[in-house]
Amino acid sequence: MKTTLIKDILISNPDGREVTVYGWVRTKRETKNLIFIQVNDGSCFASIQLTFDHDTGIDSETLAQLKQITTGASIQATGTLIESPASGQAVEVRATKLLVLGEAPADTYPLQKKHHSFEFLREIAHLRPRTNTFGAIARVRSQMSYAIHTFYNDRGFQYVHTPIITTSDCEGAGEMFQVTTLDLEALAKLPPKKEDSPTPVVDFSRDFFGKPASLTVSGQLEAETYAMAVSRVYTFGPTFRAENSNTTRHLAEFWMIEPEMAFYDITDNMDLAEEFIKFLLSWALEKCADDMAFFDARIQPGIIDTLKKVVSSKFVRITYTEAIKELEKNANKFEFKPFWGCDLQSEHEKFLTEKVYNGPVIVTDYPREIKAFYMKLNEDGKTVRAMDVLVPGLGEIIGGSEREEDLKHLEERITDMNLDLADYWWYLDLRRYGSVPHSGFGLGFERLLLYITGMNNIRDVIPFPRAPKLADF
Numbered sequence: 001m002k003t004t005l006i007k008d009i010l011i012s013n014p015d016g017r018e019v020t021v022y023g024w025v026r027t028k029r030e031t032k033n034l035i036f037i038q039v040n041d042g043s044c045f046a047s048i049q050l051t052f053d054h055d056t057g058i059d060s061e062t063l064a065q066l067k068q069i070t071t072g073a074s075i076q077a078t079g080t081l082i083e084s085p086a087s088g089q090a091v092e093v094r095a096t097k098l099l100v101l102g103e104a105p106a107d108t109y110p111l112q113k114k115h116h117s118f119e120f121l122r123e124i125a126h127l128r129p130r131t132n133t134f135g136a137i138a139r140v141r142s143q144m145s146y147a148i149h150t151f152y153n154d155r156g157f158q159y160v161h162t163p164i165i166t167t168s169d170c171e172g173a174g175e176m177f178q179v180t181t182l183d184l185e186a187l188a189k190l191p192p193k194k195e196d197s198p199t200p201v202v203d204f205s206r207d208f209f210g211k212p213a214s215l216t217v218s219g220q221l222e223a224e225t226y227a228m229a230v231s232r233v234y235t236f237g238p239t240f241r242a243e244n245s246n247t248t249r250h251l252a253e254f255w256m257i258e259p260e261m262a263f264y265d266i267t268d269n270m271d272l273a274e275e276f277i278k279f280l281l282s283w284a285l286e287k288c289a290d291d292m293a294f295f296d297a298r299i300q301p302g303i304i305d306t307l308k309k310v311v312s313s314k315f316v317r318i319t320y321t322e323a324i325k326e327l328e329k330n331a332n333k334f335e336f337k338p339f340w341g342c343d344l345q346s347e348h349e350k351f352l353t354e355k356v357y358n359g360p361v362i363v364t365d366y367p368r369e370i371k372a373f374y375m376k377l378n379e380d381g382k383t384v385r386a387m388d389v390l391v392p393g394l395g396e397i398i399g400g401s402e403r404e405e406d407l408k409h410l411e412e413r414i415t416d417m418n419l420d421l422a423d424y425w426w427y428l429d430l431r432r433y434g435s436v437p438h439s440g441f442g443l444g445f446e447r448l449l450l451y452i453t454g455m456n457n458i459r460d461v462i463p464f465p466r467a468p469k470l471a472d473f
């Protein structure tokens, strides 16, 4: 069954050529002589209109099929492509034949109303892609993936597939999902090994990998090994965090883009991050114009202008110390009082981007205590060469740094953070043999999509969200 997508039919010449339309019915409307059907196949935002005319005759078979049509039914229809007399659409199909491929009984099909709440739609994640909003998100998500590969491919980066299952904790934060084939129920029933130990001690040598393993929180460490061989790399894949964050910006499973570059310092890193974000926003504005027009009209008025402004502006760059000074001046505005050494809270990030600088801000040189072990220590011995990109409405969208390339310093940092040096033997080898200055960062893909679409909840920009107590599909 070779079909033509509605997006291609819509841009064809309305010269009376015969076309066959495949898709799902959005609406059906009747006047005395005419029957109008809006059909959508998700290939683009717009639906195509089929018009059946009693005056020119509708055969009895098609008439019977037309009776079965309700919102959500799938159909195949044939007719001629003509210029549309109606406003808002260039072409329509003067249809003569119709076949219902799959009915959608009106008494049970859940997508009846024009507007459903996002909460309700989350409960029917298997049907929500058929709505305007989720169709648009699906297309933008796909376009952005393509844009990401294009950006790096054009700049000499190699795409590296870092592992999903890992035995090292990249962020050193311990928020990892364990991967095991051990029978947990059977283990729970085992008597404690010692009188005073309440739970049985797990023998991981009997587990699948012979030691504890988890789902990765980041592909960075493995990406670094390839940057130390082929200079510029990136990973783009799913990452997993078992943090108990029930917010509109956190998922337990999210996608991350992580470039890693040999011979890049923190300034090169910031330049790349800024160029990358601007490239992606421009791509969305240009290649997803219809979907962006929808987000601008229905989801976040003004989003197109905001993104255009970001593309043509220079990102503000400040140090953490400067950021804290700015926040301390306004200390009374915060629930969590800012002080040098504190982790920036989302209220602080929002204040900096929305009230002080009114645009994206790159914050650098954070205190070593609140950042990961792999970040390069500055000469002051107190701060590390970290860089977070913060944006209005969201807060952190990118986290990255120049990496510690000095073996001694890195070993100290690992030990300081109570991590086991032995677990990082291969990562330390990269500093033992041919170590070079290098940098990288991670862009949260769903945070990027929130930023571009103006959607409010991160659970709505990934097809099947995973969060605490949420993995229904």
Ligand code: 4AD
Residues within 6 Å of the ligand: 170, 171, 217, 218, 219, 220, 241, 243, 249, 250, 251, 252, 254, 256, 258, 259, 396, 397, 398, 399, 400, 401, 440, 441, 442, 443, 444, 445, 446, 447
């Ligand atoms: O700042 P993070 O934790 O950095 C890293 O994982 C580094 N290893 C990246 C690197 O340097 N290669 O996470 C990076 C980004 C954040 O800025 C945020 O956009 C996103 O990942 N992120 C999340 N997105 C959704 N849900 C979560 N739970 C997220 N945690 C982080």
Ligand code: MG
Residues within 6 Å of the ligand: 388, 396, 398, 399
């Ligand atoms: Mg971070």
